Amino acid sequence: MSVTDTYQPLPDTGGPAQPLIRVSGLQKYFPVRGGILGRTQAKVQAVDGVSFEVKKGETLGIVGESGCGKSTTAKLLIGLVEKDKGEIVFDGHALGERLSLKDLRRGVQMVFQDSYATLNPRLTILDSVAFGAKVQGLDNPEDLARKMMDRVGLDPDRFAHRYPHELSGGQRQRVNIARALAMSPRLVVLDEAVSALDKSVEAQVLNLLNDLREEFGLTYVFISHDLNVVRYISDRILVMYLGEVVEVAPVESIWHEQAHPYTRSLFSAMPSMDPDNRTKEPPLAGDPPNPINPPSGCRFHTRCRFASAVCREAVPKLSGLARNGDHMVACHLHDAESGHPKAGQGVPE
Amino acid sequence: MTKLLEMKNLNVRFKGKRTVHAINDVSLSMEQGETLALLGESGSGKSVTLKTLLGLLPPKRSEIDGSIHVNGTDIMSLRGKALQRYRGGEVSMVFQEPALALDPVYTVGHQIAESVMRHKGVNKAEAMSTALDMLDRVRIPSANRRLHNYPHELSGGMRQRVMIALALACRPRLLLADEPTTALDATVQIQILLLLRELQKEFGMGVIFVTHDIGVAVEISERIAVMYAGQVVEEGTTHEIIRDARHPYTQGLLAANLHDVARGERLNAIPGAPPALEVRPDSCPFAPRCPVAMPECAAGLPPLHLPSDRRRVACLRAAQPLAAE
Known part of the structure; x- marks a missing residue:
């Protein structure tokens, strides 16, 4: 049985015309506490009225400087940060109404920038990769994890029982990708997933991401500060500044003409x-x-x-x-x- | 005129639980007022080279041999007072993370003035006025007010400007910059690069700029030395490296920059990972990853090919046209 056969994504409900994920009016303010009583003294307006949609099979690149809200947007997308306002609709189902957080995380997975901090140092690679699938009650989580490790280029016989500190940065990022894919997601949010890697390793991981997208019919939200990388992998680019969307356009169009100063x-x-x-x-x-x-x-x-x-x-x-x-x-x-x-x-x- | 830097056959080995051959036979030379970029990936030995130049490596755990002369002075023999005068006076350094390199409990003016008092022997008032002048020169708006700020009150870009002011306050002949823009946003990075370029001209100092980003190296330096596994594998002017890279590793790095790659096209990634350097490489360290490696590559260290003055390539293939193209 090939790895594609073990991939068990949530069924497509709305057909290709319905966007895979649609967010509207997304808002998140973080309170800044201080003083003796720890009262809220100010609010960081991390994400303020952000709306966009991602079509099925599309890759949306998000760019902007630090503090512009790109990572908060990513965390809102998979429910790691609770939104203040706004709506997240995954394949026609609104989060909190017809879609539970657990179901959302079956459909949406995330790969983070710091490959070391996001792996539990006390779990073997195999346990880490199989963890989510176990929680969600998928069939044969360990078998699935081994297949997924093999697919991302980590020989399961060599790596399954190692710990995160025994791996290089590039290998750990492959583990993180395998862990995300073991949940058979339809959308993967990649938050600066290749930024910490050396250039030669970055190219290997980008090739892998392109292959996986094709093989599993994935949709990506790709967050990066490196415009060259975003151009290479994305179909459309969304530019954020201080919590707001200032421009969103197909790659060719924005590369040809940047409409916002x-x-x-x-x-x-x-x-x-x-x-x-x-x-x-x-x-x-x-x-x-x-x-x-x-x-x-x-x-x-x-x-x-x-x-x-x-x-x-x-x-x-x-x-x-x-x-x-x-x-x-x-x-x-x-x-x-x-x-x-x-x-x-x-x-x- | 004496050379600004003459480094010959530098070897650095770290001892401990496991031995790491961090620098293997590196030679570099720089004329006065030159800018050199050390380009390489993590573990290639670029930062260790800088630290050796300032004598910052832990003495008990590192074995260093080779010779380094800065402005004619043998810096390997410097000890005590002479070493203190050299550090920060003759040569100074800008680090990657200004938030960690600056002292959080003193104002930035105080920190700059301290270095000036120590090296120039002036009183506090004069040193503060030098500090103010330096903050002006690194284009910090309302420098008078900023002089009395603590590091945490400044933004990342501003802190890096303070670091540069601190490093340049005693007019060093050589500035070492260890990835000073890596932690900054792109729009701030370019500001700092252009500032360094201006100050370098203004002060006529030499700069060694360590970076993993070819684009940054192009913006800042006249010459580039590409490092791999603790060796310099290729060196030349920026123009030569960008337009006519001869070493397969340099070519791979250029391709991985994605500057001119069509969307979705398969990338020509360099396979594998750099060697661990637990043993000293006795053959070309890049051969296991090299797309054009020949059996001879594993037989011994590649001879230096010297196509022109001050240009070198450590590759057997460099003397002949590459078969891959």
Whole structure:
């Protein structure tokens, strides 16, 4: 029996047209406690009104700087962090209504950045990989775990009884992938899953992820700060800034034209890889603002070269570009009625 | 003019429960005011090379041999006061994690001033004014106020600027930078890289920049030395390394950067993992992973191929056209 036959995902309910996961108005504020009484003194607005959907078989890449809420979004997606507001709908079933948290985690699994911290140091590799499947009551969890280890390139006879500290970073990340897949998920959330790996190992793991996606018909949400990696693996890219979505578009479209000034800065901050044509000026000054007190209106206005009065006051809505509705952006420059002096002309050079 | 750095046949071995041959026969030389990137993956020996240069390796557990001269001074023989003058005066270092490298209980101004007082023998007031000047030079806005801030009150990018100000306060001839931008966001990383580039020109100092990111190396350095398994496998100008990489490992690293790869196309990944270095490599350490390895590669260490002045490639294949292409 091949490993594909042992894969027992939840059945597809809505057909290919229904998005696999849809979130709307997702919000999470973390309280900052302090003082003698430990009262809430402020709130970190980690994720604020985030909406998006991921189609079946698609890979959505999420990019943004630290503190922009990408990891919180990932944790909300699999219920590791409880949402304040908003809706998560997995294949037509809303979480908390027709879908329990346990069922959600059957359908959605996650791979984290730190491959060592996310494995129990006292469990053997085989026990770790089989753990989730046991909890969910799947058939033959250990047999499944062995097959999955073999599939991700870890010989079960050599590795099954080792402990996490005996493995290299690349091997541990393969264990984490095997553990996620042992649950036969339909969606895998990869939160900076290859960022801690050396470049040569990263390429091996990316090849593996591509193969697994095809073999098991997986859907990925791929979070990374490395734009080259995100471009390579994703179909669409979502850009976050201080807890909000500022742009979401198909890869080719966003690579060709970054419609939001922040996205453009993020892209120009990539090293040039051309010794004759090195970067001359940093695209942005300073660090991202603190998400405890995010700027009013458009949260990017404090660092934006094109900000005007309206950007400080009104929150721009995420909407499709006139010539390409799939390319969504939240910027007053693209909204002819926003009142921005340069509105409707797109982002100036 | 004396060479800024002349490192000859450096070997570093760590003893303990298991022995690690961290650096194996590394030679490097730098002219005054040059920027060199040490490029390599984890365990390739880049950070150990920097630590050896500052004499920071634990003396009881490491065996070092070879010779290192900085500005003509033999630094292996430095002890006591002379070593203190050298560290932070002649050569200083910027670390990867500024939050750990700065002292949390002193203000940043105090920390910079302390180093200035120690090396230049000036009084506190003068040292503080040097500190202020340095914060200005690393483009920290409202430096006057920031002088009295503690490290935790600053953002990551700001802290790294303070680290750089601290390292440069005594005008070292050589700055060692150990992945100083790895922990930073991309938009902040590029700011710090450009700042280092400007300050390097302004002060005319040499810089050794350790990184695992080829893109970063291209932005910052004139020359690149690629390290693998504690050896320098290829060295040349940035231009030569990017446009005409000769060592299969360098070529593999360039391909793994995904800069120009089509979406979803199968990546030409280097298989396997680097050797553990429990024994000193006596043949090409890359041969087991190399796509163009020949039986001769396992027979002994590859001879250095020297295509041009100051360019070297440690590969048997480098002398002949690569069969894989």
